[in-house]
Amino acid sequence: MPTTVDIFIPCFVDQLYPTTALNMVKVLERVGVRVNYNPNQTCCGQPAYNAGYHPQARAVADKFLRDFAAPPTDTERYIVSPSASCVGMVRNSYTELFAETGQQSACRPVQGRIYELTEFLVGIMGVTAIPGATLAGKYTYHDSCSALRECGIGPGPRMLLDSVAGLERLEMAENTTCCGFGGTFAVKFEAISVAMAQQKVEHALDTGADFIISTDVSCLMHLESYIKKEKLPLKCLHVADALVSGW
Template sequence: MPTTVDIFIPCFVDQLYPATAMHMVKVLERVGVKVNYNPDQTCCGQPAYNAGYQDQSRSVAEKFLTDFAAPASNETRYIVSPSASCVGMVRNSYTDLFAGTAQQGACRAVQGRIYELTEFLVNVLGITAIPGARLAGKYTYHDSCSGLRECHIRAEPRQLLDGVAGLERIEMAETTTCCGFGGTFAVKFEAISVAMAQQKVEHALDTGAEYIVSTDVSCLMHLESYIKKEKLPLKCLHVADVLASGW
């Protein structure tokens, strides 16, 4: 029997990068996973939480717990998302939101079942290469703050990307440094945010890579905005976009 997963598509992906969501589905089905999508799903509550609106964030998070409640059967139903940022929110910040509440048990149950795409493929399914994945060129990898620090993801996306035929990895300097997005940080501290994006892009250019790849489209959106404004020879791709290439 194939593994069944519920997919969570974050706001950024749903509204701005829907192709990335479809690519994630394509990759999961390629490795024999049965995909379920609940159309009632909305947001994980992270924007409100980061802005300091805990009550509003908790209200959204409560809906998330309901939308992704485990099925009545004994089947292990994983939740998979193409966003380390949202996964980090659920795994970490939900603990604070639901501490001492009636939903604490439901929260823990969901926290134990949610995974970012690459860690699910590598750590749960034991897959380190997607059959047929091919993309010619050189890439450099950006470790998002959420992926690295909240989800402790580093090796997994690199393993999968290194398994893509024709693709060569070149690590940039200060790969673990923030890109400067940070959600509302980019709005409140625009000058600092842009300067951080500039530094990250310059490090990427120094490698001679054609692509910047990451687990988070929010980071990629921020970097891509700077790249397009300056008309630089770089392209930003989510890891799912790369893994779905060539087949």
């Protein structure tokens, strides 16, 4: 069982949702994991990559590989992040970015060691409940595109959330449909992006849920902006935020 992990806090989480990052640390420590944070870390390169600026993305990704090179004494140490989107970027898109480059040998080990928080807890640690977690209300779960399609994350987050005392799950219609964020997609195709968020929120409201919970604050940020604009009775929570409730 791993005792120490390196954590990757994505740039937008660091700048906009630092509490979620701190809550991830609390969850990991709650189940007996020691956390190491490299303050030199920045971004995985996804924004530039998705916008088509691959040389620039490669430069950022190269720094990521150096920042998260495994220590010589622990070459199998896991990297854990609260963002399935960024994990998916490293695992999948780095293969293209570093194809036929001298960094391929440094890339593959990092790709094999990085995990999203819930898949690490359930799949690696065998943890399906966080002691003391309590949150009164009903929730509906949003499967982010990155979590479901890039990382293959399925029942794990629901298992953890269903174990939270007082929290009841209500599945919404089309819960695997994209929320419309997609990073630069939301900027380039605003009308479509907002319409997709509206549809997702309406499905969530139809369940009678109090919360939309997901592995990705990027999706939640997008949905929350629509919810606040329309003054709707719904809150957005990252999985880590829900798992620290009550203790």
